[in-house]
Amino acid sequence: MATTRRPFVGGNWKMNTTRAAGLELARAVADAARAHPEAEVVVYPSFPFLEGVRERVSGSGLSVGGQDCAGHQTGAHTGQVSAAMLQEVGCASVLIGHSERRHGLSESDALLSMKLHRAVECGLQPVLCVGETLAQREEGNADGVIAQQLHGALHGHSEQSLAALVIAYEPVWAIGTGRTAAVSDAEAAHRTVRQTLADLYSARFAEQVRVVYGGSVHAKNAAELFGCEEIDGGLVGGASLVAADFATIIASAASRSSMRRGR
Numbered sequence: 001m002a003t004t005r006r007p008f009v010g011g012n013w014k015m016n017t018t019r020a021a022g023l024e025l026a027r028a029v030a031d032a033a034r035a036h037p038e039a040e041v042v043v044y045p046s047f048p049f050l051e052g053v054r055e056r057v058s059g060s061g062l063s064v065g066g067q068d069c070a071g072h073q074t075g076a077h078t079g080q081v082s083a084a085m086l087q088e089v090g091c092a093s094v095l096i097g098h099s100e101r102r103h104g105l106s107e108s109d110a111l112l113s114m115k116l117h118r119a120v121e122c123g124l125q126p127v128l129c130v131g132e133t134l135a136q137r138e139e140g141n142a143d144g145v146i147a148q149q150l151h152g153a154l155h156g157h158s159e160q161s162l163a164a165l166v167i168a169y170e171p172v173w174a175i176g177t178g179r180t181a182a183v184s185d186a187e188a189a190h191r192t193v194r195q196t197l198a199d200l201y202s203a204r205f206a207e208q209v210r211v212v213y214g215g216s217v218h219a220k221n222a223a224e225l226f227g228c229e230e231i232d233g234g235l236v237g238g239a240s241l242v243a244a245d246f247a248t249i250i251a252s253a254a255s256r257s258s259m260r261r262g263r
């Protein structure tokens with residue numbers, strides 16, 4: 001079935017860029033986003049740069065999001081940033097459960113479920129990241145891990161509350177390593193995501209949620225990845241810091257929607 005899912009491209013800047021370099025990068029990405037309105041483009045700068053970047057890209061069609069939000073609404077949580085704060089500085093989106101937080105900071109599915117609640121309450125688009133480690137893949141358990149992560153984080157959430165949900169499938173072993181998942185493996189994982197969403201909610205919901213791939217997406221492999229029916233775009237780390245490369249990735253995602261119209 002041809003879908004009408006709008007391609008999504010996220011640029012996860014992680015703990016990179018200076019303020020000046022971030023503003024310059026944002027300006028260039030805004031130009032690319034303006035040139036390709038078929039794709040939804042979001043950049044995720046570090047917290048201190050969010051407001052400046054958002055002001056810089058205002059009116060371009062490029063959105064800005066947080067790399068994380070707290071599981072609590074407010075209070076004594078030193079160093080954390082709430083979903084409401086992100087919303088107040090103009091964020092439209094937030095990453096939840098990135099592997100560098102799941103594995104580097106031991107974030108649990110229960111905590112991610114709380115973060116998802118906070119994001120939804122504040123009207124932020126949640127981009128929930130899931131993905132297996134190399135050991136889990138080699139044990140033949142990739143699908144099981146993906147399904148378990150989805151069940152854990154989505155627990156207690158209604159289909160209606162998740163209308164804006166995006167899922168990023170990011171195999172941990174492909175993030176920042178230059179090792180991309182084989183297109184057939186990525187496609188299979190995306191099918192697992194969609195089947196799990198259908199089991200948890202409905203086939204209709206599963207069909208409309210965007211499922212994007214992350215893990216060493218770059219200018220040269222984006223077109224092949226995004227050419228797959230199941231892959232609705234990408235969450236990009238390293239290559240999103242290079243304006244020309246990220247522009248190529250955005251163009252690849254946008255042409256996916258024109259390919260579809262031609263089908």
Ligand code: PGA
Binds near residue numbers: 012177216217237
């Ligand atoms: P990468 O990172 O593109 O540098 O592999 C992807 C991510 O962490 O979202």
